Amino acid sequence: MEKRININQVEPQAYKAMYALEGYLAKIDIPKTLKELIKIRASQINNCAYCIDMHTNDAIKGGETNQRIFLASAWKEATKFFTEEEQTVLAMTEEITLIYQHGLSKDTYQKAAELFTETQIAQIIMVIATINAWNRIAVSTHQEIE
Structure with a gap:
């Protein structure tokens, strides 16, 4: 891959803001x-x-199993490995990440409202939004695995 800019070096204030989100x-x-x-x-x-x-x-490192990590991309077909809460959060992650398709659906939001508090829903959405921002930074700058 071609070498591209390092945003942290070029615009450290931008990374400082992203790290503030991570702190939250x-x-x-x-x-x-x-x-x-x-x-x-x-x-x-x-x-x-x-x-x-x-x-x-x-x-x-946090105790997650390899099997669940391997199955994360196929969670809809591997529901016995994921709790109802996890399945709902994975659905939220997909719908928000692929927001151009239809956004967070009414059904998924209603399911989340049954399982989580408003504060937790807001926090889940912030985790999803933040990782999507990091993904866009890493992919567009060709950030390499160390």
Whole structure:
């Protein structure tokens, strides 16, 4: 891959803002395993190898199983491996990541409202939005896996 700009070097204030979001996300009520599942699934959809590598490693360090990580992209066919809450969050991740298709559907939002508080829904959406921003940064700058 061709070498491209390093936004952190060129525009450090932009990264500072992104790191502030990460600081917020580190303190929210959503379990780390669920946050990593969101990050893995969004990164798969966005074909962000850098983020897939990072977040699968983080998930494994946090106790996630290889099998669930391998099945994340096929979660709709592997529902016995994911809780109802996880399935709902994975659906939210796909619909928000692929927002141009139809956005967060009424059915998925209603299911989320049954399972999560408004605060948790807001936090889940922020995790999804943030990883999508990181994916776009990494893919557009050809960030390499270390």
